[in-house]
Amino acid sequence: xxxxxxRRMAKLKAEGRPALVTYIMGGDPDYDTALAIMKGLPAxxxxxxxxxxxxxxxxxxxxxxxxAGLRALKxxxxxAKTLKMAAEFRAGDNDTPIVLMGxxxxxxxxxxxxxxxxAKASGIDGLIVVDLPPEMDEELCIPAxxxxxxxxxxxxxxxxxxxxxxxxxxxxxxxxxxxMTGITxxxxxxxxxxxxxxxxxxxxxxxxxCVGFGVKTAEQARVIGxxxxxxxxxxxxxxxxxxVLGPKGEKxxxxxxxxxxxxxxxxxxxxxxxxxxxx
Amino acid sequence: xxxxxxxxxxxxxxxxxxxxxxxxxRFVAETLMPLILDLEEQWNKAKxxxxxxxxxxxxxxxxxxxxxxxxxxxxxxxxxxxxKVYFKREDLNHTGSHKINNCLGQILLAKRMGxxxxxxxxxxxxxGVASATVAARFGYPCVVYMGATDVARQSPNVFRMKxxxxxxxxxxxxxxxxxDAMNEALRDWVTNVEDTYYLIGTAAGPHPxxxxxxxxxxxxxxxxxxQMLEQEGRLPDVIIAAVGGGSNAIGLFHPFLDDKDVRxxxxxxxxxxxxxxxxxxxxxxxxxxxxxxxxxxxxxxxDGQILDGHSISAGLDYPxxxxxxxxxxxxxxxxxxxxLDDEAxxxxxxxxxxxxxxxxxxxxxxxxxxxxxVPKMDKDQLVIVNLSGRGDKDVHTVANMLGMEI
Numbered sequence: 001x002x003x004x005x006x007r008r009m010a011k012l013k014a015e016g017r018p019a020l021v022t023y024i025m026g027g028d029p030d031y032d033t034a035l036a037i038m039k040g041l042p043a044x045x046x047x048x049x050x051x052x053x054x055x056x057x058x059x060x061x062x063x064x065x066x067x068a069g070l071r072a073l074k075x076x077x078x079x080a081k082t083l084k085m086a087a088e089f090r091a092g093d094n095d096t097p098i099v100l101m102g103x104x105x106x107x108x109x110x111x112x113x114x115x116x117x118x119a120k121a122s123g124i125d126g127l128i129v130v131d132l133p134p135e136m137d138e139e140l141c142i143p144a145x146x147x148x149x150x151x152x153x154x155x156x157x158x159x160x161x162x163x164x165x166x167x168x169x170x171x172x173x174x175x176x177x178x179x180m181t182g183i184t185x186x187x188x189x190x191x192x193x194x195x196x197x198x199x200x201x202x203x204x205x206x207x208x209x210c211v212g213f214g215v216k217t218a219e220q221a222r223v224i225g226x227x228x229x230x231x232x233x234x235x236x237x238x239x240x241x242x243x244v245l246g247p248k249g250e251k252x253x254x255x256x257x258x259x260x261x262x263x264x265x266x267x268x269x270x271x272x273x274x275x276x277x278x279x
Numbered sequence: 280x281x282x283x284x285x286x287x288x289x290x291x292x293x294x295x296x297x298x299x300x301x302x303x304x305r306f307v308a309e310t311l312m313p314l315i316l317d318l319e320e321q322w323n324k325a326k327x328x329x330x331x332x333x334x335x336x337x338x339x340x341x342x343x344x345x346x347x348x349x350x351x352x353x354x355x356x357x358x359x360x361x362x363k364v365y366f367k368r369e370d371l372n373h374t375g376s377h378k379i380n381n382c383l384g385q386i387l388l389a390k391r392m393g394x395x396x397x398x399x400x401x402x403x404x405x406x407g408v409a410s411a412t413v414a415a416r417f418g419y420p421c422v423v424y425m426g427a428t429d430v431a432r433q434s435p436n437v438f439r440m441k442x443x444x445x446x447x448x449x450x451x452x453x454x455x456x457x458x459d460a461m462n463e464a465l466r467d468w469v470t471n472v473e474d475t476y477y478l479i480g481t482a483a484g485p486h487p488x489x490x491x492x493x494x495x496x497x498x499x500x501x502x503x504x505x506q507m508l509e510q511e512g513r514l515p516d517v518i519i520a521a522v523g524g525g526s527n528a529i530g531l532f533h534p535f536l537d538d539k540d541v542r543x544x545x546x547x548x549x550x551x552x553x554x555x556x557x558x559x560x561x562x563x564x565x566x567x568x569x570x571x572x573x574x575x576x577x578x579x580x581x582d583g584q585i586l587d588g589h590s591i592s593a594g595l596d597y598p599x600x601x602x603x604x605x606x607x608x609x610x611x612x613x614x615x616x617x618x619l620d621d622e623a624x625x626x627x628x629x630x631x632x633x634x635x636x637x638x639x640x641x642x643x644x645x646x647x648x649x650x651x652x653v654p655k656m657d658k659d660q661l662v663i664v665n666l667s668g669r670g671d672k673d674v675h676t677v678a679n680m681l682g683m684e685i
Contacts, residue, residue, distance in 0.1 A: 159312075
């Protein structure tokens with residue numbers, strides 16, 4: 001069974017360039033604006049969209065994504081609304097993969113079976129759930145695989161060769177390599193170490209390996225993209241939204257435009273990656 | 280609906296996956312997974328190592344002052360006119376609460392594991408003080424995360440931690456209480472995986488923390504059980520302890536779980552009442568969910584967002600509870616009851632006047648429940664209340680509530 005993620009990653013591989021994976025928080029700063037931002041992502045050069053499900057206690061996220069989640073929750077965002085957002089996007093775009101990213105509790109409360117049914121119906125292709133390691137696979141990972149939804153696992157610098165097979169066992173779609181030990185939005189790790197880690201993971205799996213945590217600029221995207229199959233950018237995009245919001249949350253410029261400008265630059269970065277690597 | 284069959288023993292959990300029934304588990308980011316697996320392995324070795332046990336025993340006796348006394352509260356008993364009330368005097372331990380029991384155990388684990396830095400979260404500051412104390416004693420740098428609201432209402436403990444050489448980092452996220460401090464401690468841990476030991480203060484978090492904290496705190500119940508047998512020649516009829524995360528309670532309860540005739544009652548913070556959201560009674564008014572590495576009863580909304588809750592007592596101001604308590608609740612072995620802020624405040628003052636003991640506001644919740652049930656009990660019945668800490672840290676809060684300036 002191939003999914004939108006498999007098809008998109010295979011297409012990019014054929015084109016000889018890494019994927020640009022962009023993260024936005026569902027409902028940040030409000031539902032309509034977030035939907036407009038999301039709709040603008042593919043044209044700006046995003047290949048895969050990670051759609052954040054806001055959670056009150058995001059223990060692996062730095063201040064920027066914490067704040068984005070709070071803005072979304074304050075604006076009335078719920079898991080049901082995030083699924084609706086995905087469905088509205090999907091109505092106009094049948095190719096760009098959507099990966100939901102967040103924490104387990106809202107899914108658990110929504111009900112795992114009901115969630116998977118509704119996620120499929122909303123055009124969701126994959127899930128990244130930060131607080132579900134392989135030890136907890138029975139909770140959501142196995143049911144998701146049975147439902148035909150990719151379960152994308154995070155591998156980290158603490159995931160050694162002994163543990164990697166366990167992490168990769170039920171992973172599908174792609175592997176998300178977390179570039180450093182830390183929270184989202186921290187400074188980028190040593191890029192040489194990151195490429196070494198990507199090579200190490202590729203020794204264990206045929207799946208594409210995307211790298212995230214700390215990538216903020218087109219130049220960083222270019223460097224990371226030279227070895228990785230994809231580059232994930234989150235905090236920088238969320239910051240672009242925050243930068244056009246006033247002290248009371250009022251918009252001082254168009255957030256969708258701010259995001260599109262940033263993403264276009266990042267897209268040029270990933271497109272230059274393999275050219276640079278080939279030189 | 281059939282109730283689950285009663286287990287032969289209530290003392291065998293957790294299972295290999297760290298589960299107590301459906302509760303507990305290891306719901307953490309992959310970065311932390313190798314660390315908690317390593318901790319579990321080291322803990323399994325340490326708990327069977329005579330050298331580890333001897334060192335902990337020695338420190339418990341000569342540094343913490345154990346065993347703590349089981350004290351017949353004659354003044355309170357006389358006023359209530361029912362069962363005999365005993366206090367398990369954890370307030371007499373070094374640092375003034377039960378928290379030192381767990382901190383001594385975990386600092387020895389950190390030492391065995393070769394860690395170089397200690398982090399901790401704290402609500403009332405009791406665990407922060409105990410962590411800072413053992414860090415000072417063993418020469419570790421220590422960072423304590425504490426909600427900004429709690430920093431303000433527990434200023435004496437903040438100063439104590441600073442004197443002990445710890446760095447106190449106020450956390451402004453959320454309501455600035457224990458939940459937010461725990462999030463921030465987890466963010467520190469995920470960033471500093473190489474050298475940092477996370478000294479969790481309560482019997483919650485990912486496996487193996489609920490088990491190891493319980494085991495370090497079970498000295499409370501083991502002593503109390505033997506002391507009651509020695510002083511009264513029989514087991515108590517009722518034992519009571521306050522439950523925030525639930526470490527003092529599980530410490531008292533665990534050795535009694537298979538004594539079927541001992542009624543066990545855990546007291547949750549009822550705050551301003553269970554009707555609204557201004558309480559922390561997760562087992563009376565919450566539902567199961569996943570937070571801070573474990574599945575347990577949580578205060579949350581219909582979308583699975585965690586609520587902040589409220590309690591007059593910073594140590595009970597947490598929207599969750601240790602997973603073993605959730606399991607004991609559902610299995611029916613332990614009964615969990617709420618006590619309101621006002622009732623705790625009344626018990627705080629009453630105990631101070633009739634016993635000459637100023638209890639921590641957390642412990643005052645347990646005493647308040649005893650004050651409700653003891654008058655209805657027979658004079659030859661026996662009750663143990665866990666006096667988990669002393670109340671000096673709370674005098675500013677109480678003065679405020681009573682409209683006094685100090």
